[in-house]
Amino acid sequence: MNALALILALFAPAHPALKPSIQYTLRVDSADLSGWTVEIRLRTTSETIRLAMAAHPEYDDRYWRYVRDFASETPGASVTRVDSAVWQIVAPVGVVTVRYRIALPPAEPGLRAAWRPFLTPTGGLIGGPHGFMYAIGAEDSSVLVTLELPPSWAIATGLTPTRDPHTFIAANAAALVDSPILAGLLRRWSFVEGAATHHVVYWPLPDAKPFDTVAFVSGIRTMVHQTIALFGRAPYRDYTFQFEDGAFGGGLEHRNSVTLGASSADLARDARAVIPETAHEFFHTWNLLAIKPIEYHEIDYRTQPPVASLWFSEGLTMFYADLLQRRAGIPVRDSTRTAHLERLIGSYLANPAYGRFSAESISRVAYNVDPGELGDYSASTHLQGELIGTMLDLMIRDVTHGQRSMDDVMRLLFNQASPRSPSPEGRGGQGVRIDARVIEQAVESVCGCDVTPFFDAHVRHAAMIDFDRYLGLMGMTTRVTWGPAMYNGEPERDLRMWGFESARDSSLRLVVNNPASIWGKAGLHSRDRLHGINGAPVRSWPELRAKLQALRLGDTVRVQVQRPAGPFETTVVVARFERPTVRLERLPNATVAQRRLAEAATF
């Protein structure tokens, strides 16, 4: 390191000046695990300050609903709630102390979602977007967080440690709310990959089943190794995997941590059971959090705006979660890449939504809207995006004679989003944000080809993908056969309708997945308010699901719904339905170059 580099490093934004003007104390009392208290000490420069609960861009659990006893003990301070998620304090300039409690909502039936907070006598998940308010206008200030927990509890979090094991630093408000804290009786392993330390932490239930922890940790490590190998470097210095027993197998990605459900019973059956989900959430550290959509606000208490490029952030994450597990030699659900593609193309062709809605419009409704936003269609931005990514990968490999691939696009976007040596105008890691144009330009600069017609057709508009055209580049073609949908060897009933309880008026509303389903053909529409089935009232989705599951082929169902225009009743006869099966076949006249491309692309 030369002298200039040393001086720059001393002032680099990665080393924030350690002078927090905001201090948090989060306290868990083992005698009362119904929630926790937070105390915030602020050094103010104005008489009016506002504190807010941030909205998560994807999973906005609206925990402002569970804030209790918000108060300030500072003499002369007055407190008002000015918005559902915002509190205002007027107090003399100086040190102001504010206190509130998060009263956890009652546990939901079934397994817990891994990203939602909880408390038990042996540990819990606290803080993060569900726990900490941030000071509006002071979003860039670093903060100090002290945890007062039951003495036997260990702490695992993405927050920066200090010499005091109970005190942490967050470089800014966004890092504070994006770093949930798993605490309790934890098991812990660590390894170094890409010059960064990775902590694997497991919180077991008291009656947890034993599992092969060596295979568990080595599976995660090989996946981490492959991901860092793809991008060339990690966007963090240390990373924490927060695995929780007793939660279902979903997860939520954060800038340098991830919360994941990992039941010990599942791990006892297969120590690598959680790798697929882990690979997906871990890949988001680059593709979503570092390579960030242009629409995302850094931190906001208002619902985040719709994001048009989620087909890329989610779809390419699906693409790589599968691919990187294969590169790591980890067995995956579909035995080969070809089998994987066959299954994806089959789901795509089964769903007319992809010929009606562009990738951008399906992206925009993926989060933060009630179901039924696409009318009588349901679509997956994950599936659509993964197939778009796969076709782009084939085009790049073909045009560059196998010299380049989607890997180069991901690396390029990462280097643009998070430059190695930040330019003066890109200080603080504020690199390029993505939208369709930025992604398109990255692909074009990698392949040296024109992909505008492809982006126009499938990203900005709703043309169905002509798979044979792109698979033909590797000497392959699809054989599609339609036949009765089967499940466990039996013809499947057409249950392509479901329900949800609207957050607005708690009524039960229908979602018709496909207008060609028996439900759509009978005149039912998404967001119809369900009144009753066969004359009996149905009030919740579990109740409706039980009624749907009890139906047999040939049964007659009377469905009564309520619409703004008035009541509507229809009769549905339960029938089977057709589904496509897709096989990929080698073209008889495939060239050697095409065969080579197929080998490389379907690794």
Ligand SMILES: [Zn+2]
């Ligand atoms: Zn995802």
